[in-house]
Amino acid sequence: MTPDDLVEYEQIKRLKYAYFRCIDLKLWDEIETLFVEDAECAYSAGAYSYQGRDAIVGFFRKAMDRETFLSSHKVHHPEIELTSATTARATWALEDTVIDTLWNLRITGASFYEDEYVKVEGSWKFKKTGYKRVFEELEPRSPETQLTASWWGTGGRSSLPAPE
């Protein structure tokens, strides 16, 4: 491992971070730029599998676009391996929360990602991505739970009072 390898790792991390910023903020045009055209995904051990960038981004738009679907996907613990000058693979640990105020549900989970990347014209892109769940839970939101802020509903501002 050399300092130059670390530059590649950092660029691959940025790709992954941009992906999740796009997921949680519903930036579907930007997320499209992060995949090569023939990319493949196999989310949830293949339960949600799509071939090609258009199908993958189409899945995102269908599954996560409505503003009552509020999500936080965070990745951890990258173990990245450069397999050639223009290819790499990585394992990441995911934790995710979905608050669905339409169906009044909360979904929480932990997973491990296996990714493959390819460098095209100097930029790392997703070639393959997918995860398997360590666990996933679905629970109703309690009637006592209040949504006190959301990106779309309140412009990201809390309705909780500041300390006096």
Added chain:
Amino acid sequence: MTPDDLVEYEQIKRLKYAYFRCIDLKLWDEIETLFVEDAECAYSAGAYSYQGRDAIVGFFRKAMDRETFLSSHKVHHPEIELTSATTARATWALEDTVIDTLWNLRITGASFYEDEYVKVEGSWKFKKTGYKRVFEELEPRSPETQLTASWWGTGGRSSLPAPE
């Protein structure tokens, strides 16, 4: 992006990590050293906005000092950009949990930070910081929930038994 850039990124990450260690452990004297004097904050899309290091740290002391206010703030997915030899900006993703045993509440949220940093005498400091919420939820803690450890109440030791 060069290996030397990565050194700057690492130092900026350390600044952010020290900030959150100070927040969750209530280290108000140390946190003061992380801001320049004319720093500004706009937390929760401006709901909690303060001008100047003293006002910012005063807000922390008022809002988060009591030992029945237990918090975990974790940042993820840094996208750091050096804008000159002594200035930088970054986006970070936050997840935070507050357990308030005085009011018997739990607050959980996800946010995106936008920060600006300045390097003063070789050390990166906060110049501007603020976040917008993707979501924030407030819920009562169930009477069945037990606090089995806390930094201040039990010296960080769990009362749960070890496996036999």
Added chain:
Amino acid sequence: MTPDDLVEYEQIKRLKYAYFRCIDLKLWDEIETLFVEDAECAYSAGAYSYQGRDAIVGFFRKAMDRETFLSSHKVHHPEIELTSATTARATWALEDTVIDTLWNLRITGASFYEDEYVKVEGSWKFKKTGYKRVFEELEPRSPETQLTASWWGTGGRSSLPAPE
């Protein structure tokens, strides 16, 4: 701090990430390779303290091996310091969730780790590790909560439907 220091930091991070991948996936043979023989641990402010690699790994096997014990341990905010060419120390922030479907409990917590590492034949290993809790909560899982995926029960695949 130099680019070469960053290579050491990255290798130490990989050690920590492999450790938690092994914890959450129950890879006890692999985790054994991450400790020196005379390693020590003091988890939960010493509530769970063990001397020697065999005792530490024995604790893991006893405490976390059953497949109804589902965990997600994630570490954040590394502040790593190289103390010589072959020794280092670090602070990390932990968040962890345990879903125990045998006892129908959920345990969640936040902690700070203090670690010591030693480099042996070119590989960083754990010499000392331990954490103190900022907080820890124990709560019963609601009868309405459904486990919709697990690594061992469903091969990591969700039973939730894809969007139509």
